[in-house]
Amino acid sequence: MGCRDCPNEKRRAWDKFLAIVEGWTNLVWKNSRMEEIAKNRAKICSSCDQLSALGVCKKCSCPVAPLTRQMRKSCPLNKWTANK
Numbered sequence: 001m002g003c004r005d006c007p008n009e010k011r012r013a014w015d016k017f018l019a020i021v022e023g024w025t026n027l028v029w030k031n032s033r034m035e036e037i038a039k040n041r042a043k044i045c046s047s048c049d050q051l052s053a054l055g056v057c058k059k060c061s062c063p064v065a066p067l068t069r070q071m072r073k074s075c076p077l078n079k080w081t082a083n084k
C-alpha cells in the first residue's frame with residue numbers, strides 16, 4: 001500500500017515518468033551514443049529469462065526498447081545500470 005503524501009513515493013513516480021519520456025523520446029529520435037548503449041543492454045535483455053515474447057521486462061513491466069534507451073533507471077535485477 002502506498003502513501004499518497006510520501007515525498008519519496010512522489011519522487012519515484014516522477015523519476016519513472018521522466019525515464020519513460022526519455023526512453024520513448026530516444027526511441028523516436030535516435031542518436032548514435034544512446035543506440036550503442038541500448039544495443040549492449042538489449043543483448044543482456046535478450047538472454048534474460050525475464051524478457052517476454054512481446055519484448056516487455058516481466059520484472060518491471062516496461063517495454064525493453066524504450067527501457068534500454070534512457071539513463072535514469074537501471075535494470076530491476078541490476079544486470080545493467082542507469083549510467084552505462
Ligand code: SF4
Pocket residue numbers: 044045048049050051056057058059060064067075076077078079080
Ligand atoms: S531489464 Fe533486466 S530484468 Fe528486465 S529483461 Fe532486461 S535484463 Fe532482464
